[in-house]
Amino acid sequence: MRAGFIGLGAMGRPMAANLAQAGRLEAVWNRTRARAEAFAAATGVGVATDPGELARRCDALLLCVSADADVLGVVDEAIPHLRPGTLVIDLSTVRPDTARVCDERVRAAGGAFLDAPVSGGVEGARGATLSMMLGGEARDVARARPLLEVLAARIVHLGPAGCGQAAKAVNQAMAAGINQAVSEALAFARALGLPGERVIEAVGGGAAGNWFLTHRGPTMLAGRFDPGFRVALHHKDLEICRDLAAGLGAHLPLVEMTLVHYRRLIDAGAGDLDISALFRHKQALFRG
Ligand SMILES: NC(=O)c1ccc[n+]([C@@H]2O[C@H](COP(=O)([O-])OP(=O)(O)OC[C@H]3O[C@@H](n4cnc5c(N)ncnc54)[C@H](OP(=O)(O)O)[C@@H]3O)[C@@H](O)[C@H]2O)c1
Numbered sequence: 001m002r003a004g005f006i007g008l009g010a011m012g013r014p015m016a017a018n019l020a021q022a023g024r025l026e027a028v029w030n031r032t033r034a035r036a037e038a039f040a041a042a043t044g045v046g047v048a049t050d051p052g053e054l055a056r057r058c059d060a061l062l063l064c065v066s067a068d069a070d071v072l073g074v075v076d077e078a079i080p081h082l083r084p085g086t087l088v089i090d091l092s093t094v095r096p097d098t099a100r101v102c103d104e105r106v107r108a109a110g111g112a113f114l115d116a117p118v119s120g121g122v123e124g125a126r127g128a129t130l131s132m133m134l135g136g137e138a139r140d141v142a143r144a145r146p147l148l149e150v151l152a153a154r155i156v157h158l159g160p161a162g163c164g165q166a167a168k169a170v171n172q173a174m175a176a177g178i179n180q181a182v183s184e185a186l187a188f189a190r191a192l193g194l195p196g197e198r199v200i201e202a203v204g205g206g207a208a209g210n211w212f213l214t215h216r217g218p219t220m221l222a223g224r225f226d227p228g229f230r231v232a233l234h235h236k237d238l239e240i241c242r243d244l245a246a247g248l249g250a251h252l253p254l255v256e257m258t259l260v261h262y263r264r265l266i267d268a269g270a271g272d273l274d275i276s277a278l279f280r281h282k283q284a285l286f287r288g
Contacts (some may be wrong), residue, residue: 002026003147004058006051006074007092008035010066010227011118014125015091018201019062020045029054060147064091067236068098075102079109086111087144091132091151093117093172093233095240096162099135103161112140114141115161117168118152119175121229123215129153133171135164160253169244172237178212179234179278186220187282198223216276228274235262235271285288 003022005016008030020043030036036047048054054079055061063074071094078088088106090099090113099115106113114136124130132152134141141157148155148278157202158167185208189199200217210218219225241255261281270277 001060001087001143001147002058003060003062004028004048004054006030006054006061006063006078007065009064009066010122010229011091013039014122015062015064017043017132018125018128018150019147024150026058051077052081053087054078056083057088059083060087060089060144062089062091062147066092066233068094071102075105079105079111082106082109082111084110085115087140088112089114089116089117089131089144089147091116093168093237093240094165096135096165096169096244099162099165103136106107112137112143113161114140114144115164116144116148117164117171119168119171120152121211121215122227124153125151131165132156133158133167135159135161135166163203165240166244168242169237172234173241173252173255175212175234175252175275176238176241177254178210178260179229179257179275180254180258181208182210182213182217183220183276183279184282184285186217187279187286190221190283191286214278216274219274220276220279225270225273225277225279227272228276230272231262231265232271232275234275235259235266238262 003019004026005028016028022156025045027048028036028039029048029051031069040047051074058109061078065071071090071092086113103113114134116132118130118132120130128151130152134157204213238255238259245252265277
């Protein structure tokens with residue numbers, strides 16, 4: 001299966017690099033062409049001039065772009081050029097409704113669609129240790145599996161189109177709570193005058209240990225917030241969580257609180273920093 005990759009950002013680039021290394025990548029396309037050319041120079045794969053050309057050259061199109069409108073735009077550009085049976089696999093985090101729209105449009109054009117959002121950060125993308133949440137038809141999941149196994153260590157099919165994105169919304173609501181807990185507790189540790197690295201070592205080995213503490217705790221304490229996962233992107237995901245909860249007549253307190261805190265960070269010009277920049281907000285609690 002010849003794969004093409006669209007969107008060489010923080011997540012897409014290392015995922016595409018893993019596909020190239022496995023000998024499964026035909027070509028790439030990126031909106032900012034210089035990124036695609038740098039990738040091609042490093043890996044030897046081709047650069048397509050647009051998503052349509054990539055669709056004509058490939059049997060599987062994987063995309064990892066920012067938000068709903070970006071996914072729909074790229075998929076709509078590819079659709080008129082899809083070959084019969086081409087798999088379109090969206091690794092971005094978007095609304096379940098967007099996945100269902102993509103599924104309808106791609107199927108109407110003779111292709112197949114999977115929503116395949118991932119969790120595990122840029123480290124997971126680099127190391128191919130991502131956890132992937134899939135929505136779509138079981139037969140398409142089976143066809144895609146050899147490609148997906150190059151990217152992810154855990155691949156879970158949750159149901160028809162949109163179910164992968166719904167599961168990712170659950171993941172993002174949980175990630176908000178974990179960020180709240182870790183950033184607040186580490187600001188607390190600092191205010192208590194404790195050695196932060198030793199706190200991470202001690203706490204990380206007990207019941208409160210978690211991925212975010214291990215991977216973002218040390219950089220948080222060092223005041224380094226290079227993405228990672230941008231505040232603005234998690235804010236976008238939490239708006240998805242808010243809307244899904246509203247559809248159930250519910251209001252999720254952790255999601256709402258984190259949306260307020262991220263809005264403050266975005267308004268202060270920190271929207272492109274890693275979500276661990278919430279630590280800045282928590283430190284301010286101890287300046288009173
Ligand atoms: N970062 C993480 O830890 C993480 C983890 C799991 C899931 N995700 C999800 O993965 C997706 C990508 O995240 P990221 O961190 O890789 O973002 P990123 O570094 O900002 O990269 C975004 C990519 O999407 C492209 N893009 C954006 N809008 C586009 C459009 N309208 N048309 C074509 N291409 C477009 C960008 O192209 P340019 O180069 O031209 O800007 C870039 O290649 C998001 O949905 C995010 O929520 C991220």
